[in-house]
Amino acid sequence: MGPRTKAAADRLGAAAGRGVSESDLSGSVTAIEDVAVGGILEGIDRDGFWVSPPLVDANSCAQLANLYDSEKQNFRSTINMARYGFGSGEYKYFSAPLPAMVQSLRESLYERLAPVANAWSARCGKEAEWPPRHDELKAQCAAAGQLRPTPLLLRYGPGDFNCLHQDLYGAIHFPLQGILLLDRPGVDFDGGELLLVEQRARRQSKAMVVPIAHCAIAVIPVRERPVQGIRGAALIRVRHGVSPLRGGLRRTLGLIFHDAA
Numbered sequence: 001m002g003p004r005t006k007a008a009a010d011r012l013g014a015a016a017g018r019g020v021s022e023s024d025l026s027g028s029v030t031a032i033e034d035v036a037v038g039g040i041l042e043g044i045d046r047d048g049f050w051v052s053p054p055l056v057d058a059n060s061c062a063q064l065a066n067l068y069d070s071e072k073q074n075f076r077s078t079i080n081m082a083r084y085g086f087g088s089g090e091y092k093y094f095s096a097p098l099p100a101m102v103q104s105l106r107e108s109l110y111e112r113l114a115p116v117a118n119a120w121s122a123r124c125g126k127e128a129e130w131p132p133r134h135d136e137l138k139a140q141c142a143a144a145g146q147l148r149p150t151p152l153l154l155r156y157g158p159g160d161f162n163c164l165h166q167d168l169y170g171a172i173h174f175p176l177q178g179i180l181l182l183d184r185p186g187v188d189f190d191g192g193e194l195l196l197v198e199q200r201a202r203r204q205s206k207a208m209v210v211p212i213a214h215c216a217i218a219v220i221p222v223r224e225r226p227v228q229g230i231r232g233a234a235l236i237r238v239r240h241g242v243s244p245l246r247g248g249l250r251r252t253l254g255l256i257f258h259d260a261a
């Protein structure tokens with residue numbers, strides 16, 4: 001067992017200790033741990049986002065999707081998007097402790113993204129500010145009063161959509177987030193594209209569709225991303241949303257790494 005596989009096994013062992021059954025997620029966690037940081041950094045510089053190949057096994061994705069209708073104690077709140085003017089559809093924030101699968105995916109993906117975030121900090125002339133492990137970021141959030149977990153499950157039916165927004169929940173915001181697609185585009189649903197809109201200073205907005213496959217993870221900037229400009233780093237503001245579903249059912253797991261105030 002290599003160090004990464006061992007880390008995955010340890011992580012899942014700890015997760016099992018929280019009393020939530022695990023299927024075969026260890027392979028998915030190992031696949032995430034094997035993702036090259038350089039590829040994520042290059043992908044976002046080139047495209048504005050990075051999309052993985054399918055990394056999480058389909059059975060685990062189905063289990064995650066099925067959590068949506070599981071016992072209420074898995075969630076701390078349910079948001080009806082229309083009620084708040086956020087769009088149409090519904091999402092639920094997980095409560096602490098997170099289900100083991102969500103915890104494992106959040107921790108393993110964070111460890112690949114922290115070096116990307118630190119490379120961005122360096123580009124802006126700042127010290128490496130993001131710790132290598134997620135429990136350290138979680139402790140920083142807690143010290144700043146950001147104690148509520150932010151991972152969430154989103155469910156879109158026909159006509160549902162999500163307006164352009166940013167997932168900021170307090171003073172601390174880790175600059176990248178992940179979205180795992182739990183249903184099959186073109187089979188389980190149509191439409192419902194993940195959208196990104198970039199805004200550079202003194203320029204018009206650029207809109208992009210993020211082509212995400214079933215069981216794949218899209219990594220997008222939370223609020224902005226730094227690019228090398230003529231006079232040093234320039235920040236591009238980023239918002240994201242989901243276009244209206246034309247039919248079917250689309251569920252995603254949102255992995256935001258900072259917790260909420």
Ligand SMILES: [Fe+2]
Nearest residue numbers: 165166167240
């Ligand atoms: Fe979002």
